[in-house]
Amino acid sequence: MRPEHLELLACPECRGDLQLSPGAAMVEGRIERGELACVRCARRYPIQRFIPRFVPSENYAAGFGFEWLQHARTQYDSYTGVPVSEKRFFEETRWPRDLRGERMLEVGCGSGRFTEQAARTGAMVVSIDYSVAVEACHASNGRLPNVLVAQGDIYRLPVRFDFFDKLYCFGVLQHTPQPEQAFMALPRHLKPGGRLAVDVYKRNDSLRGHIGKLFGTKYFVRPLTRRMAPERLYRWVNAYVRGMWPVARVIHRIPRLGRWLNWRLLIADYRGVYPLKEEHLLEWAILDTFDMLSPRYDYPQTLETVRQWFARAGLEEVEVHYGYNGIEGRGRRPGPSVGG
């Protein structure tokens, strides 16, 4: 972080201002090591490797930390050369491409593939994650003057209330212990008139959905895999996906069913979905197979539930529908219009 980023942060416990304690180690205008102190409650938070830390590094999201350090660049457009994250970011948020002068908050940044896109809008972007994935996000985006990466918890975010023009949270809510409360913790950080975009895995409670669950291999094996040490599970997934890869290529050719079958066999098959090179398809498959088996929490939601969240949060101009990651939702905090 940089000293000028201090104004973006707030004590997650009492909402007081934070100040930099004397003796911080600086590198090229950035704070590499130091401590933030709350002027109100006197709590202290370390800055380690340029990242302010508001939570202990060992927490339920440790598997994600491991995953994103192993796959720090796998899903970056600047790595694959294919605009997958760019397309999703702008289609899901529906925000303009030029957001200079605005402040944007990203919750659950993971390796930071969307941070890369958000930063390109010119907005000041604060990207937060609970896990050590922040290290990966910082390595790719942390040198940009308009990016601040912090390690914090969605339930008690270390940023100001009533402050951001835009807030997005992709791929996160279903992986928190209480998704509704996690969602409810977001809008208060928006200015009146600020815009929110989230997505969440979908749950289908219809007869078709219940039949579909019978084929949901992921949910049959998760009771075992979610308890495994991430290193061990990753070794297993890596060997399994690599071993199955030639078979999956053949299965994929089965008309209509091929891709579906591969996912049932726990191979995250993006062939034909994204125009990625063969080696990138394999990397994505290893990453996403691990990603479906390892999270401690995985709570898909129905469309109706997500609509209720937006209504209870008092948001306006709400759109909730099936889309990226299952269900997408957008809304606006009541108040005068800000930005695009």
Ligand SMILES: C[S@@+](CC[C@H](N)C(=O)[O-])C[C@H]1O[C@@H](n2cnc3c(N)ncnc32)[C@H](O)[C@@H]1O
């Ligand atoms: C599936 S990853 C999605 C990462 C990124 N948004 C993406 O789509 O590439 C979910 C992320 O949510 C983070 N996460 C889980 N619980 C969280 C919490 N309580 N507060 C903040 N982040 C959390 C995890 O650490 C993980 O990096």
